[in-house]
Each structure stands twice: as C-alpha cells, then as structure tokens.
Amino acid sequence: MLDSCENCAHFEDSEWSVLGGCNAKGLDCARRSRHFLPGEPVYHEGDEPSGIYCVSSGLIGIRKVDAEGDSMLLRLVRPGQTFGYRSALTGAPHGVSAEALKDARVCHIPAATVRKALAEEPGLLMAFFRHLADDMAAAEVKVMETVSASCRVRFLRLLMALGGGEDAGLLELPVSRQDIASLIGVRSETMSRVIRGIEDEGLAHFSGRRVEIPDPHRLAEESVGALAA
Amino acid sequence: MLDSCENCAHFEDSEWSVLGGCNAKGLDCARRSRHFLPGEPVYHEGDEPSGIYCVSSGLIGIRKVDAEGDSMLLRLVRPGQTFGYRSALTGAPHGVSAEALKDARVCHIPAATVRKALAEEPGLLMAFFRHLADDMAAAEVKVMETVSASCRVRFLRLLMALGGGEDAGLLELPVSRQDIASLIGVRSETMSRVIRGIEDEGLAHFSGRRVEIPDPHRLAEESVGALAA
DNA sequence: CGCCAGGTTGATTTCGCTCAAGCAATGTGG
DNA sequence: CCACATTGCTTGAGCGAAATCAACCTGGCG
Numbered sequence: 001m002l003d004s005c006e007n008c009a010h011f012e013d014s015e016w017s018v019l020g021g022c023n024a025k026g027l028d029c030a031r032r033s034r035h036f037l038p039g040e041p042v043y044h045e046g047d048e049p050s051g052i053y054c055v056s057s058g059l060i061g062i063r064k065v066d067a068e069g070d071s072m073l074l075r076l077v078r079p080g081q082t083f084g085y086r087s088a089l090t091g092a093p094h095g096v097s098a099e100a101l102k103d104a105r106v107c108h109i110p111a112a113t114v115r116k117a118l119a120e121e122p123g124l125l126m127a128f129f130r131h132l133a134d135d136m137a138a139a140e141v142k143v144m145e146t147v148s149a150s151c152r153v154r155f156l157r158l159l160m161a162l163g164g165g166e167d168a169g170l171l172e173l174p175v176s177r178q179d180i181a182s183l184i185g186v187r188s189e190t191m192s193r194v195i196r197g198i199e200d201e202g203l204a205h206f207s208g209r210r211v212e213i214p215d216p217h218r219l220a221e222e223s224v225g226a227l228a229a
Numbered sequence: 230m231l232d233s234c235e236n237c238a239h240f241e242d243s244e245w246s247v248l249g250g251c252n253a254k255g256l257d258c259a260r261r262s263r264h265f266l267p268g269e270p271v272y273h274e275g276d277e278p279s280g281i282y283c284v285s286s287g288l289i290g291i292r293k294v295d296a297e298g299d300s301m302l303l304r305l306v307r308p309g310q311t312f313g314y315r316s317a318l319t320g321a322p323h324g325v326s327a328e329a330l331k332d333a334r335v336c337h338i339p340a341a342t343v344r345k346a347l348a349e350e351p352g353l354l355m356a357f358f359r360h361l362a363d364d365m366a367a368a369e370v371k372v373m374e375t376v377s378a379s380c381r382v383r384f385l386r387l388l389m390a391l392g393g394g395e396d397a398g399l400l401e402l403p404v405s406r407q408d409i410a411s412l413i414g415v416r417s418e419t420m421s422r423v424i425r426g427i428e429d430e431g432l433a434h435f436s437g438r439r440v441e442i443p444d445p446h447r448l449a450e451e452s453v454g455a456l457a458a
Numbered sequence: 459c460g461c462c463a464g465g466t467t468g469a470t471t472t473c474g475c476t477c478a479a480g481c482a483a484t485g486t487g488g
Numbered sequence: 489c490c491a492c493a494t495t496g497c498t499t500g501a502g503c504g505a506a507a508t509c510a511a512c513c514t515g516g517c518g
Contacts, residue, residue, distance in 0.1 A: 418497090425498080
C-alpha cells in the first residue's frame with residue numbers, strides 16, 4: 001500500500017496526523033483519489049457538502065462570485081492541504097467554489113467517514129479549528145491590505161509570500177497573470193502595468209511564469225510600504 | 230441568582246447553550262463580569278489569550294492595525310455574542326484587538342474553565358467552529374465587496390445589514406461616523422460625501438446617528454449594484 | 459489558415475484620497 | 489462666565505491610482 005495516507009508525503013503536516021492507526025486505516029479505505037484537469041471544478045458555490053478534500057498534487061483555487069457576477073480568486077490550496085472542510089463540518093452549503101488550477105490529484109474523504117473519525121478522535125476537530133483560524137487570520141490581513149495598500153505593494157507582498165518567505169532569488173508563478181490579478185483584486189490590465197513597472201525598475205525580471213529576483217532584500221523593503229522619498 | 234448565565238437574555242443563542250446543567254453551573258461560578266468605558270480596550274493585538282469574552286450589554290469593536298500603523302474596524306460584537314475565542318482555543322496570541330465602542334458589560338470566562346468545559350462537552354468546540362465559520366464567510370464577503378463595490382454601495386449594504394435585513398424604516402447607527410467609515414474601509418471625508426449624496430437623493434435621511442429610510446425597497450435595489458440606468 | 463485566449467499597451471475617465479479650512483458641540487481651566 | 493482647546497463632522501480644491509474602453513499582438517490549436 002504505497003499510496004496510503006500514512007505514506008503520503010504530506011501526512012505529518014495534515015490534520016489527519018492526529019488520528020491513531022486504526023482510524024487512519026479507515027481513512028485510507030474510504031478515500032477516493034481523482035484526477036482533475038486545469039479549470040475543472042471540484043465543487044460549486046451553493047453545493048451541498050459531501051466530504052473533505054485533500055490535495056495530493058497540483059494546485060486548487062478557491063473562488064467566490066459576488067452578486068454582480070464577477071468572480072475572484074480568494075486563495076490557493078497546495079499539496080498536503082485540506083479544503084472543503086468548513087461546509088463538511090458545519091453541514092452548510094459551500095460558500096465558495098473550488099477548481100483545479102493545474103493538473104491535480106485530489107483525495108475525497110466521504111462525510112460518513114469524517115463523522116466517524118470526528119466522533120472517535122476529538123483532536124481532529126481542533127486540528128480543523130486551527131486550520132480555519134489560520135485562514136481567518138489570512139482573510140483579515142487581506143481585508144486590511146486591500147483597503148490600505150496600493151496594488152503594487154500588494155503584488156510585491158504576494159511575490160514574497162510565493163517566494164517562500166525570505167531570500168529565494170528565483171520563483172515560478174503558480175497561475176496565469178489573470179488569476180494573479182484576481183488574487184490581489186485588480187484588473188489584468190493593471191497587473192500588466194504593475195509588472196512592467198517593477199521590471200523597469202529592475203526589482204524583478206519576468207519571463208512567462210518565471211520570476212527572477214536579483215535583490216530579495218530590496219524587494220522586501222519596498223513591500224513594507226509606499227515609502228516615497 | 231438572577232444574573233446567572235442560564236438566565237442571561239442571550240443564553241440560548243450563545244455557544245454555551247450546548248453545555249449541560251452541571252457545566253453551565255461551573256461557567257457561572259468562574260465568570261467575572263466587568264464594565265468598560267467607551268474606547269477602553271479589552272485586549273490588544275499580540276496579547277496572550279486569557280479566556281473567552283461574552284458581551285452582556287453595550288457594543289464591542291474588533292480592530293486591527295496594519296504594518297503602516299493605520300487601524301481598521303473589522304466587525305462589531307453585540308450583546309449575547311462571544312469574542313476572543315479564537316486565540317483562547319488555539320493558544321496563539323490575539324491577531325486583533327477588542328475595545329468597547331460604548332458603555333459595555335462583558336463577562337470573562339477564564340481559560341482553565343474553558344478547557345474544562347471543552348473536555349467534558351465535545352459539542353462546545355463544534356459550536357465555536359460554527360461561529361468561526363460564520364465569521365470567515367463574512368470576511369470572504371467583505372474581501373469581495375471591498376474590491377468590487379463602490380464605497381457608496383458598501384455603505385448602503387451596511388445600512389441594510391444594520392437595519393436588520395429587510396424593511397426597517399428607522400434605524401440607529403451604532404457607532405460614530407468615523408468608525409462607520411473605518412468599517413467599510415474609507416476615509417471619514419468620503420463618508421461625509423457619500424452620506425450627503427444619499428441624503429440629496431432622498432434615499433435616506435440622516436440626523437445625528439438616527440437614520441430614516443422612506444423607501445427600504447428602493448434602497449435594497451440600489452445596494453445590489455451600481456446600475457447606471 | 460483563421461480563430462481565440464492570454465497578455466500588453468495607450469487614451470481617457472472616475473472614484474476616492476490628500477490637504478486644507480471651517481463649524482458646531484463639548485469640555486476645561488482661569 | 490468667558491477664552492480656549494479639543495473632538496466629530498462637513499466642505500472644497502486638486503490630484504493620482506486604478507478602472508474602463510479600445511486596439512493590438514502573440515502563440516497555440518483545430
């Protein structure tokens with residue numbers, strides 16, 4: 001059983017790691033792994049929850065569309081992370097949609113199995129609570145940034161976040177520029193201009209989805225604020 | 230014991246209602262009620278959590294300050310609602326601050342009591358999970374609105390939310406106009422202008438904190454989008 | 459080959475911010 | 489009781505960041 005949950009490369013980081021051997025076994029039997037093509041939806045806003053999802057490879061995007069019909073990319077879900085747990089645990093319909101952003105393999109754990117695991121292992125709910133608390137903190141930061149920081153600064157911060165925190169001189173944009181734009185809440189035309197501006201200043205070099213950052217330290221400085229001078 | 234938790238006017242709506250009699254009793258003994266003056270802080274960003282708070286009267290505001298130092302009012306907490314539970318349950322420092330917005334009475338349930346109640350009544354954690362899920366959904370909507378809707382529309386929607394959903398022809402702004410502005414992420418000057426515009430169109434009439442809405446239906450129509458005509 | 463989605467660029471407009479002043483209500487100390 | 493500061497709110501003038509509208513380019517693909 002090489003591809004079991006316990007042998008999953010990300011098992012230790014996931015909420016499931018709190019489960020004891022017996023329940024982890026049940027998890028393994030009940031789960032179904034499925035492949036998604038780029039753009040393919042996992043679930044839609046308003047759908048009834050059917051369980052919890054776990055990304056084993058690829059990339060998943062969480063979207064929301066507002067009353068006027070325009071949609072926004074709220075966050076990315078990377079391999080090893082779970083999603084859809086909020087509705088699965090509360091029973092309320094999904095408030096957001098999820099779709100594959102590149103070729104992805106996703107495990108699905110049926111609601112019945114989740115309920116069983118929750119009942120037998122109290123720590124599991126706490127693990128999901130922590131996950132949700134982290135997401136909430138990120139959402140609060142996003143609200144703050146959206147109102148106070150320029151789109152240039154928001155993009156620089158996103159670059160830093162994608163770069164893995166500190167001094168990664170080279171990184172790959174995980175999604176299309178349109179999606180990047182949507183992620184920071186700007187139009188794609190504006191995204192183009194911002195990127196061009198950054199390119200012209202030599203802060204970073206963009207070719208396709210490859211981004212080269214000659215001086216990560218300088219980029220970090222610029223991303224803290226709109227210091228004029 | 231007239232002012233016990235079970236007799237609290239809001240007990241049934243709160244997370245504590247899942248507790249059986251015996252635990253509710255413990256809750257009652259351990260809690261400490263305290264008065265806060267307007268502007269007085271309950272806790273600050275970065276503070277270590279010391280328990281869960283419950284508003285019995287008045288109004289509490291949840292704020293966050295960003296890197297540049299400017300703060301924003303993220304949400305309001307009304308009588309009967311709990312706050313501070315996120316950090317209390319995860320153990321992480323508070324990511325936001327809380328302060329009284331008007332004279333308020335707030336109960337504090339110490340961390341030890343919370344832990345005990347959680348251990349004895351598994352449903353309690355789920356109740357807080359639901360609360361957090363609701364807050365998260367609201368935060369997601371806020372992100373969407375902030376990027377897509379004009380400040381005018383955001384304010385109209387806030388009015389509708391404050392009005393209690395549908396056709397309340399008269400309502401009272403719970404906080405100062407500065408705070409209203411902060412709540413929807415605009416400058417107070419802009420807030421003034423938006424209010425004046427709405428006043429001039431006869432959509433609503435403002436005097437002090439009293440708002441009169443002659444035609445709630447029309448207001449609802451305008452708040453769905455920026456329909457140009 | 460023609461089409462189309464993703465991306466870039468330019469011209470123009472608009473919304474909300476900034477800076478600056480003014481006003482009413484409230485408080486405060488002499 | 490008055491001179492004065494303070495706080496909350498309003499108004500005006502001007503500016504600038506980002507949206508909008510409109511081409512246009514590019515590479516991939518049927």
